[in-house]
Structure formats: structure tokens, C-alpha cells
Amino acid sequence: MPNPTAAMLVIGDEILSGRTRDSNMYHLAGKLAAKGIDLREVRMVPDVADTIVSALNELRAAYDHVFTSGGIGPTHDDITADCVARAFGVGIDVRADARAILASHYPGGAADLNPARLRMARIPDGAVLIENPVSKAPGFSMDNVHVMAGVPSVFEVMVESLLPTLTGGAPLLTENVRIDRGEGDIAGPLAEIDARFPQVAIGSYPVQRDGRFLVNIVLRSADRAALDAATNDVRALAE
Amino acid sequence: MPNPTAAMLVIGDEILSGRTRDSNMYHLAGKLAAKGIDLREVRMVPDVADTIVSALNELRAAYDHVFTSGGIGPTHDDITADCVARAFGVGIDVRADARAILASHYPGGAADLNPARLRMARIPDGAVLIENPVSKAPGFSMDNVHVMAGVPSVFEVMVESLLPTLTGGAPLLTENVRIDRGEGDIAGPLAEIDARFPQVAIGSYPVQRDGRFLVNIVLRSADRAALDAATNDVRALAE
Numbered sequence: 001m002p003n004p005t006a007a008m009l010v011i012g013d014e015i016l017s018g019r020t021r022d023s024n025m026y027h028l029a030g031k032l033a034a035k036g037i038d039l040r041e042v043r044m045v046p047d048v049a050d051t052i053v054s055a056l057n058e059l060r061a062a063y064d065h066v067f068t069s070g071g072i073g074p075t076h077d078d079i080t081a082d083c084v085a086r087a088f089g090v091g092i093d094v095r096a097d098a099r100a101i102l103a104s105h106y107p108g109g110a111a112d113l114n115p116a117r118l119r120m121a122r123i124p125d126g127a128v129l130i131e132n133p134v135s136k137a138p139g140f141s142m143d144n145v146h147v148m149a150g151v152p153s154v155f156e157v158m159v160e161s162l163l164p165t166l167t168g169g170a171p172l173l174t175e176n177v178r179i180d181r182g183e184g185d186i187a188g189p190l191a192e193i194d195a196r197f198p199q200v201a202i203g204s205y206p207v208q209r210d211g212r213f214l215v216n217i218v219l220r221s222a223d224r225a226a227l228d229a230a231t232n233d234v235r236a237l238a239e
Numbered sequence: 240m241p242n243p244t245a246a247m248l249v250i251g252d253e254i255l256s257g258r259t260r261d262s263n264m265y266h267l268a269g270k271l272a273a274k275g276i277d278l279r280e281v282r283m284v285p286d287v288a289d290t291i292v293s294a295l296n297e298l299r300a301a302y303d304h305v306f307t308s309g310g311i312g313p314t315h316d317d318i319t320a321d322c323v324a325r326a327f328g329v330g331i332d333v334r335a336d337a338r339a340i341l342a343s344h345y346p347g348g349a350a351d352l353n354p355a356r357l358r359m360a361r362i363p364d365g366a367v368l369i370e371n372p373v374s375k376a377p378g379f380s381m382d383n384v385h386v387m388a389g390v391p392s393v394f395e396v397m398v399e400s401l402l403p404t405l406t407g408g409a410p411l412l413t414e415n416v417r418i419d420r421g422e423g424d425i426a427g428p429l430a431e432i433d434a435r436f437p438q439v440a441i442g443s444y445p446v447q448r449d450g451r452f453l454v455n456i457v458l459r460s461a462d463r464a465a466l467d468a469a470t471n472d473v474r475a476l477a478e
Contacts, residue, residue: 010281012442013440013442014442014444014457015268016278016279016280016281017268017278017413018267018268018269018270018271018272018278019413019442019457020444021262021265022264022265025283026260026261029254029255029257030257031257032257033256033257039256040255040284040285040290041282041283041284042249042254042255042281042282042283043280043281043283044264044280044281044282045279045280046279046280047442051280073422073426073445074422074426075422075425075426075429075430075443076429076430076433076441076443077433077441077442077443078443114424114426114427115427116422116423116425116426116427116430117423117426119426120423135452150444151445151446153447174256174258183312183313183314183355184313184355184359185353185355186314187314187315187353187355187356187358188353188354188355190314190315191314191315191355194315201252202315203251203252203253203258203286203316204312204314204315204316204317205259205389206390207390208373208390208392213374218253218258220252220256
């Protein structure tokens with residue numbers, strides 16, 4: 001059975017304006033590879049409702065899972081939960097369980113929940129909460145769309161809460177071969193190896209070291225025997 | 240006149256598999272903001288021709304510029320130039336000027352250009368070359384699609400070569416206000432300021448410091464007077 005597929009939607013003006021360097025995509029990509037869920041596409045979009053809604057609808061139709069980051073805080077630019085409700089055509093309101101979880105984060109409890117903070121307890125009808133041990137305000141899964149915070153420390157604990165609830169596939173096995181030659185010298189034989197092993201994905205990544213270009217060959221497969229055979233052939237290129 | 244708009248297409252299995260942390264998107268985003276070109280969307284896709292071609296066609300129709308990174312080296316997984324030719328419905332072949340530039344990089348000149356290296360001189364019909372002072376192999380602009388390398392040191396010099404040839408708009412002016420309060424405490428008055436200044440984009444970004452949440456307010460506008468007035472109002476929230 002093929003692995004489940006996934007897309008990620010990174011939401012936030014601060015990413016596209018160059019103010020903030022996103023780290024959530026790289027974090028999630030590594031976790032999904034280990035889980036055997038194939039990340040096939042990432043989109044980064046601004047805090048614009050129509051853009052978010054149409055990206056959500058395209059991605060959730062095309063992939064088994066959609067993971068989002070950003071836009072679930074208490075301020076005016078936090079519109080992700082409303083966009084998810086719109087994308088699914090369901091209602092959204094403050095939910096009692098989310099409200100209680102949120103209240104537990106504040107010294108004064110529910111009395112500290114002003115209207116802005118209460119926004120963080122607005123959950124689309126039918127969603128399942130994602131736990132947030134860091135700052136309580138929960139994420140949620142609406143069908144195959146998993147909605148998480150943009151702050152990396154919070155995003156990461158939400159991923160930890162969520163991933164064990166998802167069914168993974170065969171984790172991708174990886175081998176690396178560093179070759180101390182230019183990429184152009186090995187491209188021909190490398191293409192032949194790639195053609196011989198259709199079940200192994202072979203990537204070639206030049207790196208600059210001390211002014212020279214070397215190449216890292218990365219081989220990936222869920223099939224250990226094929227991976228080992230292809231890796232041996234690639235190693236022979238280094239000699 | 241509104242600023243030109245742009246999208247970026249990051250191409251490469253290594254990004255989606257979590258092996259490589261992309262840095263080109265963050266680099267380009269900062270350069271475009273300074274140039275007055277509004278980056279509106281980023282997509283990251285694998286080395287799959289159909290996916291690349293359809294992303295190229297969607298993005299080049301929707302935005303004034305499309306910047307791509309990755310997939311223009313000499314190996315079998317370097318398929319970006321062919322995908323651009325397919326997306327535009329034009330031919331692609333080794334071009335004499337690109338071949339000469341490439342030959343200048345090797346000690347043996349043109350004699351060192353084996354078939355794999357010659358792939359890097361294949362340019363879609365009608366494209367304009369983008370200079371690469373680091374490793375010679377050029378990028379190219381095909382209409383509004385600007386094709387650059389994935390290796391960060393090469394991507395960055397190609398951006399330096401390309402950007403002066405593009406027409407920018409009003410650079411985005413930015414002000415930052417750090418507020419030592421929780422986001423939920425200021426969200427209400429912040430939304431009022433945001434509503435009063437439609438020409439200023441106001442973002443609210445919580446950060447964790449020593450176990451507490453503070454908030455960075457970022458105000459962005461091309462209008463200096465409006466930006467200053469809104470910034471003053473936001474500063475008053477800190478008191």
C-alpha cells in the first residue's frame with residue numbers, strides 16, 4: 001500500500017515579507033518522513049481569507065492530510081480557524097471544552113478570558129482538538145486538515161500530540177554518499193543507476209567546500225535491498 | 240500604482256523529504272520586500288515534471304513574476320529547464336552563448352563539456368540568461384519566470400544579477416514595537432488601530448522569553464505618515 005500523502009500550508013504575512021524565517025516546514029518534513037507520510041507540496045500564503053480558503057480546499061482534495069501553521073492566536077490577523085470553517089462550510093463558535101482548557105492557562109481562570117482570548121476557543125463544528133502543553137490554546141483537526149500554531153515551540157508540541165494519532169506508512173530509508181568529484185563528471189553513470197532502480201529515488205546535491213564543488217548523493221527508498229544495491233553502485237562512482 | 244506581485248517556486252525532493260532546510264525563500268523574501276515587489280505565495284514541489292509544469296503555469300498567470308530555485312544542474316533529477324519549456328510550449332536546446340559561458344568555467348574549456356555538463360547550457364527558446372559569477376552555469380528568465388539554482392551561494396548571486404533588471408515599486412516601510420504583555424491583553428485595542436489604518440498592515444507575533452509570552456507588533460506600509468501615526472498608537476498600548 002502506498003504511503004499516505006500530505007501537504008503543508010504555512011499561513012502568515014510575516015513569512016512572505018521576509019521578516020520571519022519559517023522553521024516549521026523543515027521540522028514537519030523530518031517528522032513526516034520518519035512516520036512514513038509523504039510530504040508532496042508546501043504552500044506559503046498571507047493572512048488573506050480568500051487565499052487561505054481556496055488553498056485549503058485545493059490541498060485537502062488532493063492529499064490525504066493537510067497540516068497548517070499560523071493564524072490561530074487572539075489578534076485580528078488570526079483568521080485560520082474561520083477560514084477552515086468556511087472551507088468546510090460548517091459553523092464555528094466558542095466550544096466549552098476548548099474554553100475550559102484555555103482558562104486553565106490563566107491565573108484568574110475563566111475570569112481572565114476576555115473576548116480576544118476567547119477567540120482561541122472558537123473551533124469549527126465537528127473538529128477534534130490537538131493538545132498544546134506549552135500555552136494551552138488548542139489546535140484542531142477538521143477531517144483531514146490539522147490546524148496548528150505558528151510559534152515554533154507551540155507548533156512542535158502540537159505535532160508531537162498529533163502524529164501518534166495518524167496512520168503512517170513505510171518510513172523512508174536513506175543513504176548518503178559523498179563524492180569528491182564534480183556533479184558533471186558523474187551525471188551520466190548516475191542517471192544509469194537511477195534508471196536501473198525505479199524503486200529508489202536518487203538525488204544529487206552539489207555543495208561548495210573550500211571553493212570546490214563536491215556532490216552529495218542521497219538515495220531514498222522503503223525497500224532496503226534495492227536501496228543497498230543502488231548505494232553500492234553509487235559508491236563505486238567515487239573511486 | 241500598486242507594487243508588482245510575485246510568487247516563488249522551490250523545486251526539489253530534498254526540501255520536502257526534510258533532508259535540506261531551504262534558505263532561498265527567506266533570502267528572496269527579504270530582497271523582494273526591499274525592492275518593492277510583493278511576494279504573495281510560495282510553493283515547494285518535488286522533482287516531478289507534471290507537478291512543476293502545472294505549478295509554473297498557475298503561478299505565472301496569477302503573478303507578475305515567478306522566481307524558481309532548484310533543478311538546473313547536470314544530473315537526471317535536474318528537470319526545471321525542460322519543465323519551463325513545456326509550460327511555455329517552446330523548444331529547448333543547447334545554446335551557443337550559454338555553452339561558451341559554461342566552457343569558461345572548466346580548465347579544459349569546451350573539451351570538458353561532456354553531455355551531462357552540456358545539459359546546463361540547454362535554454363528554452365527566447366529566454367534571457369541570468370549571470371552566475373560563482374559557477375558560471377547560467378540561470379534564465381523566460382518571460383516573467385526567473386529560473387535560478389538551488390545551491391544557496393549560487394541562488395544568491397543570481398538574485399543579485401537579476402533584481403537590478405526588474406522594476407520595483409514602493410519599498411515596504413516597517414516599524415517594530417515590542418510589548419511586554421500577553422497578546423490576548425492587547426488584541427482588542429490592536430484590532431481598533433488596524434481598522435483605523437487600512438493602508439497599514441499590522442501583524443502580531445507572540446514570542447516566548449524566559450517562559451513568558453511577549454508580543455512583537457510589526458507595522459508595514461508604503462505610506463510613511465500613516466505608518467508613523469499607527470506606530471504611535473501601538474506604542475501607547477505598551478504603557
